[in-house]
Amino acid sequence: MLLELEQLRLSYGDHEVLRGLTLHLTRGQIGCLLGPSGCGKTTVLRAIAGFEPVDSGEVRIDNRVFSQPGRTVPPEQRDIRIVFQDYALFPHLNARDNVAFGLREGRKADRRAQAEEMLSAVGLADAVRAQPHELSGGQQQRVALARALVARPRLILLDEPFSNLDVELRERLGIEVRSLLKAFGATALMVTHDQQEAFAVADEVGVMNEGTLQQWDRPYNLYHRPANRFVADFVGQGVLIPGRVAEPGKVDIELGRLEGRLITDVRPGTDVDVLLRPDDIIHDDDAPMTAEVRYKVFRGAEILYTLRLDSGDRVLALVPSHHDHRIGEQIGIRLDTEHIVAFPRGEARGEYCPTELFS
Numbered sequence: 001m002l003l004e005l006e007q008l009r010l011s012y013g014d015h016e017v018l019r020g021l022t023l024h025l026t027r028g029q030i031g032c033l034l035g036p037s038g039c040g041k042t043t044v045l046r047a048i049a050g051f052e053p054v055d056s057g058e059v060r061i062d063n064r065v066f067s068q069p070g071r072t073v074p075p076e077q078r079d080i081r082i083v084f085q086d087y088a089l090f091p092h093l094n095a096r097d098n099v100a101f102g103l104r105e106g107r108k109a110d111r112r113a114q115a116e117e118m119l120s121a122v123g124l125a126d127a128v129r130a131q132p133h134e135l136s137g138g139q140q141q142r143v144a145l146a147r148a149l150v151a152r153p154r155l156i157l158l159d160e161p162f163s164n165l166d167v168e169l170r171e172r173l174g175i176e177v178r179s180l181l182k183a184f185g186a187t188a189l190m191v192t193h194d195q196q197e198a199f200a201v202a203d204e205v206g207v208m209n210e211g212t213l214q215q216w217d218r219p220y221n222l223y224h225r226p227a228n229r230f231v232a233d234f235v236g237q238g239v240l241i242p243g244r245v246a247e248p249g250k251v252d253i254e255l256g257r258l259e260g261r262l263i264t265d266v267r268p269g270t271d272v273d274v275l276l277r278p279d280d281i282i283h284d285d286d287a288p289m290t291a292e293v294r295y296k297v298f299r300g301a302e303i304l305y306t307l308r309l310d311s312g313d314r315v316l317a318l319v320p321s322h323h324d325h326r327i328g329e330q331i332g333i334r335l336d337t338e339h340i341v342a343f344p345r346g347e348a349r350g351e352y353c354p355t356e357l358f359s
């Protein structure tokens, strides 16, 4: 294990921000913390970097304890580099000297040579002498990444690294950053509130809420096998519709019988809310079952339909956009679920339907 956070607790005054957070990263792994604003993501990074002392628990890196109550190894002794949202480049230094600053030892000429090499690795060979203000946001963030990578630190922390960039660039840069981190065998932990960004960059993603980790998993599992309602709600779109567990692996809902592996632990006879993602509902003109189009959002390649079932419940369906149906039309649908996510009934139904689609 390269990074181990064990039962971390951390408060600002009376406000407990981290409440027993445990997380492990292996060497070469890229992790990401995803969660709503204020859930404590940045605080986790600050605790790892050594900027905040912990109330209880431990931060271990490479099997050494770096933080525990009453003892915080200073940031400069941790061999960690941070890439910030605002890039934090020195405005008066050119790209090469900004990167060379990441190397604290060695002769100036050697440091500059290494910095130039690193800038070519991040695709900025032509920008070596450019000042930060002459570079685009994406280029500046690549300089910041080069500065973090050049020293081959134990761990790289990335704090919302793409949030100042436009959406299209974010995804592209996310993929680039991932391949660079992998090429250098770097271990990294990023925080973001943007799930597309998390999925593009990380091997494993942790969904946080109110200072605790709700699930640490591969993006596929977060989406298809959410551990609880919070994760189901926070990751991706979908609706919860009522059902009843008929027998193990079989759940009856208005649309028929779902068969598949039950992800959650619910017994036969239990009333449940079943998670249906937009990709679980297939539009099929030949299907005997129909639903009424209530809303549609054009997304280029696809249309996201909000459909009303006979009972009044609504589901979402993601459909190739040449199937362009009118509001009010009845369209054929069938289910395509290979596993079933069902939560025991109890909490309010429909709580996590995206309201803008249902208003």
Ligand SMILES: Nc1ncnc2c1ncn2[C@@H]1O[C@H](COP(=O)(O)OP(=O)(O)OP(=O)(O)O)[C@@H](O)[C@H]1O
Residues within 6 Å of the ligand: 012, 015, 017, 035, 036, 037, 038, 039, 040, 041, 042, 043, 044, 193
């Ligand atoms: N230095 C501080 N002093 C007091 N409270 C703080 C301090 N830093 C953060 N907080 C509070 O701790 C909580 C968690 O903050 P943190 O920045 O870790 O959340 P976050 O998940 O990174 O949020 P965001 O996505 O908005 O950056 C928030 O309620 C915040 O107001």
